[in-house]
Amino acid sequence: MRLKKFLIFTFVIINFVGINQSYSIEPDVFVQSTVNRASEALNNKYSKEEKIEKLKQIASETVDINGIGYYTLGAYRKNISDNEINQYEMLFEQYFLKSFSSRLAEYSNPEIEVVSKKKLNENYTMVSSILVGTEQRPEVKIDWRIYTKNPEKPLIRDLIIEGLSLARTQKEEFSSIIQSNDGDINALFSILKEFIK
């Protein structure tokens, strides 16, 4: 009887401690595990369509798509209505997932090694990695901007390939479209809709 009570007590304590413990994930470990998942998805045993589906799933769990969307829209975000913001969020997510997965699906079995990390501030850590070179292509340096506001759920906000930021390229692309249409956000919406089709 005493043993039973003791076991119940221990069980309760373990559960209580377990529930209250917070698990922060180190940004470099997060990047390595994301890369490993993506490498698996790019294995040649899958068809191109399967690869794209798997990559979309990984991206929606590990990338801060809304955050990147706001960054990409930049200052234009202040001048549009809530309704337009909602429409933008929806279109951007679909655009991002399609563009990201079809860019990556053309690679097979990429080998990425995480090298180091540098904490920029409470919100961001930069993780540096190397895409190992093969006979066909040279080694490529890839840096990851990781958003760490919630240390238990780090998220990717940018990929910087050989010093070239994908988020910044995308931001300048969006801004060019809006500018060449006299600041009309609807022009961007229709181009995004066309891309998603």
Added chain:
Amino acid sequence: MTTKALSGINFRANNLEALDNLEKNSIDFYASVRSLYLQDRQQKIANSNAITETQNDSDWEEIETQ
């Protein structure tokens, strides 16, 4: 002059696949290429490989406060 033109052709030949991929996945190809060119130039002027020195953080901080 000829050297410059030839190096341009050589660059295109070496990066044909990457450029095709970029063109296919861009919604404004010209703006993408311009942005990549300017980022590369900025990096060369800064003469630094350190990512933390060449990236602009203020744009990222801005989205937190809006």
